[in-house]
Amino acid sequence: MELNTFSFMTQMAMLALALGIVHQPFGAYLARTFTSRRHLALERGLYRLSGVDPQADQHWKVYLRSLLAFSAVSILVVFLGQLLQGVLPLNQGHGAVDPWIAINTAVSFATNTNWQTYVPEATLGLGVQMLLLAVQNFLSAAVGLAVVVALVRGLVRSETSRIGNFWVDLARGAIRVLLPLSVVGAVVLILTGVVQNWGGTDIHTLAAHAAQTVPGGPVASQEAIKELGTNGGGYFNANSAHPLENPTAFSSLFEVFLLLLIPFTLPAMYGRMVGDRRQGHTVLTVMVAFWLASSTLMAWAVGAYARTGTGVGEGFEQRFGAAPSAIFATATTLTSTGAVNVAHDSLPPLAGGLAMLNMMLGEIAPGGVGSGLYGLLVLAIVAVFIGGLMVGRTPEFLGKKIGAGPMKLVAFYILTTPVLALAGTSLTVAIPSLSANAPAAGPHGFSEILYAFTSAANNNGSAFGGITTSGPPLAAMLALVMLLGRFVPIALVLALAGTLAGQRKVPDTAGTLATHGPLFATLLGGVSLLVAALTYFPALALGPAAEGILK
Amino acid sequence: MTLANTLAALPLAVRKLNPRTMVHSPVMFTVLIGSLVCTLVSVQQLAAGSPAAVFSIWVTVWLWLTVLFGNLSEAIAEGRGKAQADSLRAARTSVMARRRVPARVSAPSGAASGLGAGFAEELVAGTDLAVGDIVVCEAGDLVPSDGDVIEGLASVDESAITGESAPVIRESGGDRSSVTGGTRVLSDRIVVRITAASGKTFLDRMIALVEGATRQRTPNEIALNVLLASLTIVFVVCVMALAPMAQFAGALPTPVVLVALLVCLIPTTIGALVPAIGIAGMDRLIQHNVLATSGRAVETAGDITTLLLDKTGTITYGNRRAVEFVPADGVDPRVLAATARLSSLADETPEGRSIVELALPRAGGSGPVTGPVTGPEELTPDVEVIEFSAATRMSGLNLPSGHPANPGTGVLEVRKGAASAVVSYAKERGGFEPQEVEEAVLEISGTGGTPLLVAVFDGGRARILGTIHLADVVKPGMTARFAELRAMGIRTIMITGDNKITAGAIAGEAGVDDFLAEATPEDKLEVIRREQRAGRLVAMTGDGTNDAPALAAADVGVAMNSGTSAAKEAANMVDLDSDPTKLIDVVGIGKQLLITRGSLTTFSVANDVAKYFAIVPALFAATFPGLGLLNIMGLHSPESAILSAVIFNAIIIVLLVPLALRGVKYRAVSAARALSRNLLVYGLGGVIAPFIGIKFIDLAVALIPTIG
Known part of the structure; x- marks a missing residue:
């Protein structure tokens, strides 16, 4: 199979065009949603039911406590639901889930990771899929949105430590943004041929006496939020490589559009909320530049490998060709989605390395729902710090001074994910019984382990495959890495929001480093790339680079 | 940095190896620990007779040199201060x-x-x-104390x-x-x-300051250290994680190599130079004859967004000067000039002198005042000098008959003074104020100048001869400096006791952004508070006791050394030259301090790219020959590559010490231009320079027998 360059370029152009058209109006809608004072009747009902005061403006610590409590309850519910599957309705005959797998799955879905250490068809019934996992797809994405909105408020507000109301942000994100969009998305997906029914269809071919069951379920509805919320947990084990999850070339491209939609729209919301749209444009430019460069490199890596004679074949999307695989693989790792339409294990080494580097960037281009933008804004603060010193001023970001306080939070943020990914990887390779779970020989086996922990620490959820993570030690380690990789950064971001909100705004002058325009975009892109590259260079050299240059 | 003061700083650099001192710099402390580890490994290898010992010893020696070079940069910077402190201490002999x-x-x-x-x-x-x-x-x-x-x-x-x-x-x-x-x-x-009690005098504070004894970390320095510490932790984790990963791949490097990689990756360059940059910033200020009470004040100076400048002495020359004579109708301009000159002959004020100077080439002619007007010998003892007083607001001379300038028979009275005073003087003596003189007075006042009238009285009717135009003269070059400040984003506000019209005219001429006329000390304070409420940082100069509250309230207050001790106490800087325009230099020094830190940080981190390309292929090319492709510098051998990176890492510190002491070149340009320039030089330069440096060092290292 060869990579069709023209097909690649056409599809990329279509994506860019579609995203280009919707991102401004949709960004304006998001900004209105999160700044409006009005509550919908449905929301008011929910607030009354749960005893939440929607008028309360929360201190960042209260906001964080609400978020953590909510997520803890989410994890517990999903965990218990799986343990009790056997006695709950709609189990389609599936019994209790193994507790290690259950906790891994519960953490995975509540952290927006959607790492799947289970085989859905063989493990979960309709009830768990629809009422637990799909619900988490909405809620974990809404949590991400809430955090980024809180951070933007921290930048906008001054001399307060209150950054909004978590419950209101959560409800609005889920009800006003994700719900309507996923309904539309699901309908489009049904039209492309994604199944939406109450279970498998038995087929008996009388002439041949053959009987088979075509699997089914509420797939389209789950597929839409799987992409929109950058979740990535497939209804079927094969994920978007399964013909019933992703039946046509169009559905494949549409799924990529859905998973890029909200992350690429958030900069427009950000620009509007801070009252300077140029800020949004600059952030968007950096995201788009990484996306285009990475997609192109991925296509090149796949195409070049395909021409070596070995060809790409096994694990690739045979129906559509290599181009949609390259586009999908890039988009899913640059966001925190992790849905796949190609087995990443089968990507040529350099392409696999690129998928890892995409995640190692911190998933900022455009990143997960909410998490992408807040990740990039944290890096923007690092860029502002270095750039600010270079122009001779105490660094300021949108009028907020970046002193030791904010820098500590930012430094910890940048430390967290690499430490989790590298520590997890090195621990696994150091213990033979653990590394035996990745039986592939040489650097490829190492890549599988590195990929797993990078994916978990960055809350991506895609897998290199090959590695078995359902055993208790790895399932627990990955769950822990996902948990810390999600909530430590969130806690730091909310603390940062509170610290920034407490400051008085410094007015802009000609001596202030502008955080918009091509110069800052270059600085931000450079800092983002350098931080990731320097941290992971040796690991990447031992994995994909060693393998790639070997072959 | 001469060889002499480098050698002089060596003992101090060695003393600074004390771990209790080193622990304050997380980056260099990490290098110290690494050096200790390598020393132990080398000794053990030597004892075991391992052939790897030679390489280990080479690396270990250069790691120790890295630590020493870091301390040396700080010691050199402190050494400069010590010399100054010693000369100051000589003045503090017991009295x-x-x-x-x-x-x-x-x-x-x-x-x-x-x-x-x-x-x-x-x-x-x-x-x-x-x-x-x-x-x-x-x-x-000797004055015993302040x-x-x-x-x-x-x-x-x-x-x-x-x-x-x-x-x-x-x-x-x-x-x-x-x-x-x-x-x-x-x-x-x-x-x-x-x-001031003994030990707390100005001189004591100055000595402590230049010696760096009371040096505290400034806010930006702390924030930078946070960033450097976090980068260090990232790389420690990165290298620690590398050990099991490399072992998994069957290519476990020796501890010496891992330490070498770690030291190359952590930002040693900036980590080593941060203290020197801070001390040098303070030192530059002292070279400008400005003393700061803390490093924090120097740093704040770079952030200043509003400058309050006194008009008098800063923007204009201290005094008004005569710029023009406007004669009344029918009066010979030369006569007016001659008379004006006479009236000011005994006037020793700068204003009076400026009138004499302006009149000298213009005077002459005939009229009530004629004759040679050449020198002070005209002030014969019989000339009666009328001094200026607040009551009369006039001054002048009474010339007896027979005086060369008095052609008449009676006493000739020559007066100059404030318009209203001279008009009433003339009117009392039968004179009047000509229409055109009245107009000239209004016009001069309208442009911010001060009109003085000149009148003579010879016993008959007093006559008003015309007007002297006194004006503030803006110092040359001030307009250009204000334009520079504006480009840097700094607002200038002129403070003056003058009325609004005068103040407005000077403000317009000098090109300041705003002015405060008829200012009282309370008004100054109010302006500072107003600017600070708007989030701006304010700097001002002052010398009087009544400036003290404003100096204390300003973010940067520079007191003139000639001023009162109350002002000096309230300010956070003292200018020994008592030159108010120096405030602008102080801002530049503050900015330069930050720019130097930022630029060297960028340079230091950008260096890592080349070091990876040197070390990673050296570590793993034996196991994965394909990784040899990463050896784009074509380094001689794995050992020489690693050693070259370590040597480059150590030498670059020494090479950058002069830059750290001198400061990165600072120009008064907008933030965008400053950033693009520094990014190009220190960012891109920081990526490229080590590729070249490591390659050259490798060529030399390859000649070492057991390594090459």
Whole structure:
């Protein structure tokens, strides 16, 4: 199979065009949603039911406590639901889930990771899929949105430590943004041929006496939020490589559009909320530049490998060709989605390395729902710090001074994910019984382990495959890495929001480093790339680079 | 940085190896630990007779040199301050003070004073003086401690602290009443009330400052250290994680190599130079003859967004100057000039002198005042000088008959003064104010100038001859500096006691952004508060006691050394030259400090790219020959590659010490231009330079027998 360059370029152009058209109006809608004072009747009902005061403006610590409590309850519910599957309705005959797998799955879905250490068809019934996992797809994405909105408020507000109301942000994100969009998305997906029914269809071919069951379920509805919320947990084990999850070339491209939609729209919301749209444009430019460069490199890596004679074949999307695989693989790792339409294990080494580097960037281009933008804004603060010193001023970001306080939070943020990914990887390779779970020989086996922990620490959820993570030690380690990789950064971001909100705004002058325009975009892109590259260079050299240059 | 002061700094650099000192810099402390580990490994390899020992020893030696170079940069910077401190300390030799005490019935020993009844003097050591003590200093005495002159006037040699050899006048009352301990009274006699206890005087603070004894980390330095510490942790984790990963791949490097990789990756360059940059920033300020009470103030200066500048002395010359004579109708301009000159002959004020200067080439002609007008010999003893007084607001001369300038028979009165005063003088003596003179007065006032009228009276009718235009003259170059400041994003506000019209005219001419007319000290304070409420940082200069609250409120307050001790106490900087325009330089020094830190940080981190390309192929190319492709520098061998990276990493510190001490070149340009330039030089340059440097070092290292 060869990579069709023209097909690649056409599809990329279509994506860019579609995203280009919707991102401004949709960004304006998001900004209105999160700044409006009005509550919908449905929301008011929910607030009354749960005893939440929607008028309360929360201190960042209260906001964080609400978020953590909510997520803890989410994890517990999903965990218990799986343990009790056997006695709950709609189990389609599936019994209790193994507790290690259950906790891994519960953490995975509540952290927006959607790492799947289970085989859905063989493990979960309709009830768990629809009422637990799909619900988490909405809620974990809404949590991400809430955090980024809180951070933007921290930048906008001054001399307060209150950054909004978590419950209101959560409800609005889920009800006003994700719900309507996923309904539309699901309908489009049904039209492309994604199944939406109450279970498998038995087929008996009388002439041949053959009987088979075509699997089914509420797939389209789950597929839409799987992409929109950058979740990535497939209804079927094969994920978007399964013909019933992703039946046509169009559905494949549409799924990529859905998973890029909200992350690429958030900069427009950000620009509007801070009252300077140029800020949004600059952030968007950096995201788009990484996306285009990475997609192109991925296509090149796949195409070049395909021409070596070995060809790409096994694990690739045979129906559509290599181009949609390259586009999908890039988009899913640059966001925190992790849905796949190609087995990443089968990507040529350099392409696999690129998928890892995409995640190692911190998933900022455009990143997960909410998490992408807040990740990039944290890096923007690092860029502002270095750039600010270079122009001779105490660094300021949108009028907020970046002193030791904010820098500590930012430094910890940048430390967290690499430490989790590298520590997890090195621990696994150091213990033979653990590394035996990745039986592939040489650097490829190492890549599988590195990929797993990078994916978990960055809350991506895609897998290199090959590695078995359902055993208790790895399932627990990955769950822990996902948990810390999600909530430590969130806690730091909310603390940062509170610290920034407490400051008085410094007015802009000609001596202030502008955080918009091509110069800052270059600085931000450079800092983002350098931080990731320097941290992971040796690991990447031992994995994909060693393998790639070997072959 | 000469070889001599580098060598002089060596002992201090070695003393700084003390771990308790080193722990304050997380980056260099990590290098220290790494060096210790490598030393142990080398010793063990040597004992075991391992052939790897030679390489390990080479790396270990260069790691120790890295630590030493870091300390050396700090020691050199401190050494410069030490030299200054020593010369200052010479001025602080123990002084005997003549303390004035209430006289007792039986006067104690000590010189009986000619002070009059009620006081006696006793000799005490300068160090025993307490705040509030009264001491007497006469010609030849060293002033024992800081204080305010409460009686008398004296010329004082302050060269010990300011380096300026010309003596200055210190007198009781007014804004020139403070004296500094360690300065010498040259003439006359003053009585001083001590305001600083021994050990806390200006001189003591200055010594502590230049020695860096009280150096505290500034806010930006702390924030930078947070960033550097976090980068260090990332790389420690990265290298620690690499060990099991490399072992998994079957290519476990030795601990020495891992430490070498770690030291190359952590930002040692900036980590080593941060203290030197801070000390050098303070030092630059001292070279500009400005003393700061803390490094924090220097840093804040770079952030200043509003400058409050006194009009007089800063923007304009201290005094108004005559710029034009406007004659009344029918008056010969030369006559007006001659008369104006006569009227000011006895006027010793700068304004009066400027009138004489302006008139000299213009005077002559005939009229009531004729004759040769050439020199001060016209002030014959029989000429009656009429001094200016606040009541009459006029000054001038009464020329007797027979005086060369008086052709008449009676006394000729020549007057100049404020318009209203001269008009009423003329009217009382039968004169009137010509229409065109009235207009000229209004016009001059309208442009912010001061009109003075010139009148003569020879016994008949007084005549108003015309108007002298006095104007503030903006110092040359000020307009350009304000434009520079604007480009840097700094607002300038001119403060003056003048009325709005005068102030507006000067403000327009000088090109300041805003002005405050008829300003009282309270108004100054209000402007500072207003600017600060808007989130701006304000700097100002001042010298008077009534400036003290504003100096204290400003984010950067620079007091003139000639000012009162109250002003100096309230300010966070003191300008020894008493030059108010220096505030602008201070801002530049503050900015340069930050730019140097930022640029070297960028350079340091950008260097890592090349070091990876040197070390990673060296580590793993044996196991994965394909990774040899990453050896784009074509380094000789794995050992030489690693050693070259370590050597580059150490040498670059030494090479950058002069830059750290001198500061990165600073230009008054907008933030965008400054950033793009520095990014290009230190960012891109930081990526490229080590590729070249490591390659060259490798060529030399390859010649070492066991490594090459």
